[in-house]
Amino acid sequence: MLVAVIVFPGTNCEIDTKYAFEKLGQSVTLVFHKEEQLPQGTDLVVLPGGFSHGDYLRSAAIAKFSPIMKTVIAFANAGGRVLGICNGFQMLLEAHLLPGAMKRNENVHFISKFQHLKVINNNNTFLKKCAVGSLLNVPIAHGEGSYYIDQEGLNQLYANEQVLLTYCDELGGAENPNGSVDAIACICNKAKNVFGLMPHPERAIETILGSDDGVKMLEGFIN
C-alpha cells in the first residue's frame, strides 16, 4: 500500500505517521502542500497533526486552500481513502469533507495526555480490527478539539454509523476532556472513505512508549 502523508508549513506529526505506517510494512511518501498531484498509485492520503499555517484565523482554516488540497478533495470524492489526524481532522471539517466544526477546548487549555477511547462502530475500513465496545488508549494533544455539530447533523451521524470513537475513562465510563458533542473523538463521512479523529494513533505504536493500540487502528487500512 502506498501512503501519501501531506506536509503543510507547521505540520509536526509527519515523521511519526511515516514511521507508524513503515513499521506496518507500508510504503510512505511525504508530499509537500505546494504539490498539485499525489504520487502515482496512492492508496491512502493522511493529513497529519500539527499547527498548519500557525493555526492562524482558525485551526486548519488556511490549509484547505493549499494546492494539494484540490487533488485530495477530488481523490476523496472519487472514493479514495483519506485519514485526518488532529490538525488533519480539522482540515477535513474546514474543507467540508466531514460535517461539523471544531471549537476551542471547553476548559480553554491545551490538553496533552493519554486518553481512553471507546469503539462505537467498526463497520468501516479504519476500525474493522477493533471490537465494538472495546477500549483504546491513545494520546491526545490539542487546543481546539471540541467537536461541534447541530442536533440534526448529529442524528444523521448516528443513523449512518458515522460516529466511530468517543472519549471515555479507563473503565469505559463517561469522560469528555474537551467538551465535544456526545464526547465524539472520531467520525467518518457517509461513504465511509474519509476518517477524522483528534487522538493520535501514530503515537501509540510501541508498548515501550505507553501503548500500541494505534497499530490495530492503522492496520484497518491494510488489506
Added chain:
Amino acid sequence: MKVIVNIQLKDGVLDPQGKAVHHALTSLKFNEVNNVRIGKQIILDVDTSDIHTAQQRVETMCEELLANTVIENYTIEFPTC
C-alpha cells in the same frame, strides 16, 4: 475603503473563552455582568470606493475563509471616518 468584519460564535454555541472571562470578572466582583461572548474583529483595507461591491466581495471572503459558518456568524461594517 476600510471594512470591519466582526465574527461571533452563533447563539447556542458554547463560548468557553467568554465563560472563562465571565468567571474571572465575577471573581473580581464585577457582578453586574450577566454574560460574556468573545469574538474577533478583522479590519480590511479594500481597494474600491463602491460600498455595494465591497459588501459583496467581503461577504464572499467571509463565506470562503474568514468565518466558519457552521459555528460562527459575521457582520460587515463600513466605518465612517
